[in-house]
Amino acid sequence: MKHIEVVAGIIIYKDRILCMQRNANKYDYLSYKYEFPGGKVEPDETNSQALMRELREEMEIEINISESDFFMTVVYQYPDFKVTMHSYICQVNSPEFIRKEHINHLWLKRQDLDKLDWAPADQPIVKKLMLE
Numbered sequence: 552m553k554h555i556e557v558v559a560g561i562i563i564y565k566d567r568i569l570c571m572q573r574n575a576n577k578y579d580y581l582s583y584k585y586e587f588p589g590g591k592v593e594p595d596e597t598n599s600q601a602l603m604r605e606l607r608e609e610m611e612i613e614i615n616i617s618e619s620d621f622f623m624t625v626v627y628q629y630p631d632f633k634v635t636m637h638s639y640i641c642q643v644n645s646p647e648f649i650r651k652e653h654i655n656h657l658w659l660k661r662q663d664l665d666k667l668d669w670a671p672a673d674q675p676i677v678k679k680l681m682l683e
């Protein structure tokens with residue numbers, strides 16, 4: 552079965568976390584779900600390089616990310632593929648970005664994160680963020 556390596560950014564501005572809504576997808580279980588922005592790691596890229604590239608491409612966010620920003624890794628088995636997702640805390644100084652691929656976004660306080668319909672692999676990240 553296909554196994555993909557993904558990076559995701561927990562974008563934090565003041566006391567709010569950026570939640571991005573995916574568009575329709577060939578897999579119903581991912582369509583319109585909320586997620587943390589990011590994407591697949593390409594060969595010869597480090598995780599932080601991949602995340603900086605994805606945030607630049609997807610949202611025009613220019614940010615420096617290093618291994619010290621690592622938050623947690625989730626391994627999740629979807630019906631059609633397995634994902635290993637590495638998440639990083641990304642503190643930003645401005646809430647500005649350009650939404651190029653997602654259909655909606657919300658800036659939520661930690662305690663409200665569980666009000667959204669998250670991609671299944673994101674549940675452990677949401678849970679951990681709510682504990683802090």
Ligand SMILES: Nc1nc2c([nH]c(=O)n2[C@H]2C[C@H](O)[C@@H](COP(=O)(O)OP(=O)(O)OP(=O)(O)O)O2)c(=O)[nH]1
Pocket residue numbers: 555557558559576581585586587588589590591634636670671672673
């Ligand atoms: N970026 C991101 N991807 C996530 C999260 N949770 C989760 O299950 N995923 C999955 C969805 C996708 O299968 C994969 C991310 O890769 P992607 O963004 O390049 O994939 P995609 O489905 O949008 O596009 P593609 O496969 O058609 O290229 O990881 C998350 O919080 N952020």
